[in-house]
Amino acid sequence: MRVFSTAHLRNVGLVGHSHAGKTSLAAAILFAAGATPRLGRVDDGSTVTDFDEIAVSHKLSIQTGLAYGEWRDCKINLLDTPGSNAFILDSRAALRAADTALIVVDAHSGVEVGTEKVWNYAQEFNLPCMVFINKMDKEQTDFEECLAILNERLDPHVVPFQLPIGSEKNFRGIVDLVTQRAFIYSSDGSGKFTETDIPEDMRAAAASARETLVERVAESDDRSLEKFFEQGTLTDAELLDGIHYAMTTHAVVPVFLGSAMQNIGIAQLLDAVVAYAPDPAHVHGWVGTSPSDPDVVSPRHFKEDEPFSAYVFKTLNDQFNRITLFKVVSGVLKSDALVLNANRGTLEKLAAIQVLQGKQLDKVAEAHAGDIVAVTKLKDTQTGDTLCDKASPVKFSPVAFPEPAISFAIDPKSRADEDKLSAAMAKLLEQDQMLRYTRDGQTKEFVLSGSGQQHVEITVEKLKKKFGVDVVLHQPKVAYLETFKGRVEVQGRHKKQTGGRGQFGDCKCVFDALPHGGGFKFIDRIFGGAVPQNFRPAIEKGIIEAAQTGALAGYPMVDFQVELTDGSYHTVDSDELSFKLAGRKAFRAAMEKVKLILLEPVMHVEVVVPNECSGDAMGDLNTRRGRIEGIEAKGASQIIKARVPLAEMLTYAPKLNSMTSARGSYTMEFSHYDEVPGNVTQKIVAEAQASGRLRVTEEV
Ligand SMILES: Nc1nc2c(ncn2[C@@H]2O[C@H](COP(=O)(O)OP(=O)(O)OP(=O)(O)O)[C@@H](O)[C@H]2O)c(=O)[nH]1
Ligand SMILES: [Mg+2]
Incomplete structure (x- = not known):
């Protein structure tokens, strides 16, 4: 694998609503770039980025897939993210590693829930955006209508950079408004095209659309605007310069179009990515902090001559392998480097640097600032960590995720499943930051929480298919508690005489409610020897044990205090157990007299x-x-x-x-x-x- 310098990298996050065609577009890009011999298809499970057997069976991306294609001397790193509601947060994590968000829109459906969500994520990370209107070959699609919806529901700064030639099943190519050339595709899905002049019947529309484009770019900055007024237009170089500026300031969101499935428009999209999407060097750097003092700011730029730093945005693992994916933020990483994990204070050896093509790893000698690469077999490093030159430590803040929205209790089906469950869950938690796995201290249930029902169900499927662990899901129990109102004085007396040595314990207690959150208090108020000192803790123990099963609905009783005021004992028959049972009886007697809540x-x-x-x-x-x-x-x-x-x-x-x-x-x-x-x-x-x-x- 060739080494690419910072200026020759483009990091593109493919984001959008589920089914818009992101994975199909990634497949078409990889085919166009010669990275795959055939066009991969979601429908037959042959794409590079949806390699997971569960993703294939559901025809749905369930996590971000990483791949790359080479185009015009550039390495385009593609982050194919999931768009379905239960997994869409993963696209937020992936966008942290991208320098451009390529928002994929279904021409028929227009702006959908997922489109709005990823748009917001891109704004959060201040990323330049491009839109690709996909599925132009589908019935009931109308480019102008889709554009109007984008303009109204997504952003008024969307500007078409292309126009379609033909529509629906006659869609066969595009007019590029910047180069003012047309590209007519063959109808066999091969991606072959011929470049021509703009068709006669589209010239007027193309000229007017280009004028709008140039105006919108010129308006984005004063210098361009001055030139535009002086010259009446912008030169090609000025336009390109202006587009870069307009994209980074969000004054223009270029719109491209095509069909991933029919393999139309992909080459022009790639040309546009290389020409307009910023290379990492043109992105403001990242601001980290000193690992030892969060108040000391430590900026890093995507420059090869700065000390090495990198941010881990994803971990992939199965039973055998652990792959750590990171973005090099500054410097140049060479294989066998010993680097600092700034979050854990440990050293990690990055033996072989690898590039990922779906699930396939290929070695590369170096990774330059801005590149996205992988290493295997790290000891301590987790998603969200920073790796850096130990002589120049820095820590980048990880992407924070909201708490999961839905929880289920899980039960292993058998003893064997129970034994394997926690190790398997540990692996799944490592690779999925939206997942939580906890044990409820009170209900004693294992609770699996995720961002939607489908997320939790697919996690259960992973447990079974990847780790051989069978579990069932059910609604978690609610951890109710009990308490009471009032103050009562009771006696707890335990006496048993069954031949031989008997049992005897007797206590008098005052039970008193405490305010909410007051917990449990036991106060020994016996003066003298009504109950010998060594038996008194047994009374408390008896009460605590009995309080685990409240008298109302069997939930733990909380927020009360017990004063031990008096009692009696027997020199032969009294022992710890007898007083414990006396304590229990006192508790139960009290419960009969108070108002339970x-x-x-x-x-x-x-x-x-x-x-x-x-x-x-x-x-x-x-x-x-x-x-x-x-x-x-x-x-x-x-x-x-x-x-x-x-x-x-x-x-x-x-x-x-x-x-x-x-x-x-x-x-x-x-x-x-x-x-x-x-x-x-x-x-x-x-x-x-x-x-x-x-x-x-x-x-x-
Ligand atoms: N007609 C038509 N269908 C397409 C096109 N691109 C993708 N599809 C189909 O749309 C469906 C969804 O495509 P995917 O590529 O899986 O969509 P996605 O955006 O990756 O979906 P998620 O992974 O769920 O976010 C598949 O059945 C594709 O075959 C296209 O250009 N035209
Ligand atoms: Mg997908």
């Missing part, structure tokens, strides 16, 4: 919905016993902030999807425990009685 976890929820859905979304939160605390406008969306009981949020993800046609999203985090209203308590108590969780086991 059920507590439930309440979440702080933030829901983002398009303006027109906010009424429905608020109404729905009300039916979920939610308390709306605020609503804020953000562009065409509303952010609703509310506190909602967790029990009501378990089924929220699919409901929000259907209410907003998948345009809404939400995050939630634990807020506090609150009292469950009476009618809901009755239901939970009835369920607890039916499930037998109220049965108390006597220990004698």
Whole structure:
């Protein structure tokens, strides 16, 4: 594999709504660039970037695939990202490594939910954008209409750089408005084309569209505008200069078009990427910080003569291999380099530098600033880490992900599955930052959380297919707690005489409710020897154990204190166990006298919905016993902030999807425990009685 210098690199993130044709476009680009002998197709699982067997079977990208093609002396690194709702956050992680976002749009569907999302991600990283209108060969597609939608719903700065020749099944080529040439493609999908003058019947339209293009570019900066007024137009060199500037300032978003499936327009798109997409050197560098002091800013530029630094944006792994993907931010990396992992303070040897073509690795001698490469077998390095020259340490901030939206409890199907589960999950967590795997301390369930139901289901499929671990999913239990109101004095007396040595323990206690969050307190108020000192902890132990199964619905009892005031003992029969049982009896006696209350976890929820859905979304939160605390406008969306009981949020993800046609999203985090209203308590108590969780086991 050849080494490419910074000026000859282009890092392009293919982003967009699911099914827009990103993976197909990556396949067409790789074929055009001679990287594959045939045109790969999603429909028969032969693309380079969707190599994963699960992606192939679902005909859907489930994670970012990396590949590259060589075009006109440049190496174009392609990040083929997933667009489906459950995986689209991965495109955000990938865009961190890109220098240009190529937004792929389905000509028939126009701007979709995913298009808006990736547009926002690109803005977040301040990336120049290009749009590729794909599927121009499809029925019911209209270029002008699609352009109008892009203009209205995505950004008013979109400007066509090409026009289509023919439409729908007669779509056969493009007119390039910058070079003012036409390209007519053969209809056999081979990607062969002939270059001609602009067809007679399109000349007027092309001239007017070009005029708009030049004007829009000129308007983006004063110098160009002056020249435009002086000369009435811009020279080719001025136009190219102007396009670069206009793209980086977001004054112009160039629109290209074609058909990935029919292999039309790909060569011109690649020409445009090489000509207009910035090379890394023209991108402002990254600002890192000193690993030892986050307040000390340490900028890096995409320059070959700076010390080496790189950002790890992805980890791929299976049972056997671990591949770390990173973007070289500064310097030149040579193989066998010993570098610092600035996040972990350890040294890593980057033995062989590799380039990735889907799943295939090829060695390369060096990687220059801006390039995206991979290494295998690193010890400690994780996604989000910075690798750097140990003499010049720097740390870049990782991409932060929102908390997962949906959780399921998982149960291994067998003992063998249980044994393998945690090792397999550790590998999956390493490669998927949107996934969380926790054990609920109270319900004792293993909980798998992800960004959507499909995300969690595909994770379960990976567990089975890649690690041979079979699990079942079910709704997680809610970790209710119990408490009480009031103050009571009770006696707990345990006495047993069954021949031989008996058992005897007796205590008097005052049970008193504490405010929410007060936990448990045990206060020994016995003066003198009513109960010998060494038996008193047993009383406390007995109460703590008994409190694990509350008297209302069998959930742990919290927020109360017990004062031990008195008791009695027997010199022969008393022992620790007897006093533990006395403590239990005291607890149960108290529970019969106080007013029991059920507590439930309440979440702080933030829901983002398009303006027109906010009424429905608020109404729905009300039916979920939610308390709306605020609503804020953000562009065409509303952010609703509310506190909602967790029990009501378990089924929220699919409901929000259907209410907003998948345009809404939400995050939630634990807020506090609150009292469950009476009618809901009755239901939970009835369920607890039916499930037998109220049965108390006597220990004698
Ligand atoms: N007619 C037509 N179909 C296309 C074209 N490009 C892709 N398709 C089809 O559209 C479907 C989706 O294509 P993909 O390439 O998987 O789309 P994607 O954007 O990668 O989708 P995700 O990975 O889910 O984000 C497949 O069935 C493709 O064959 C095109 O130019 N014309
Ligand atoms: Mg795809």
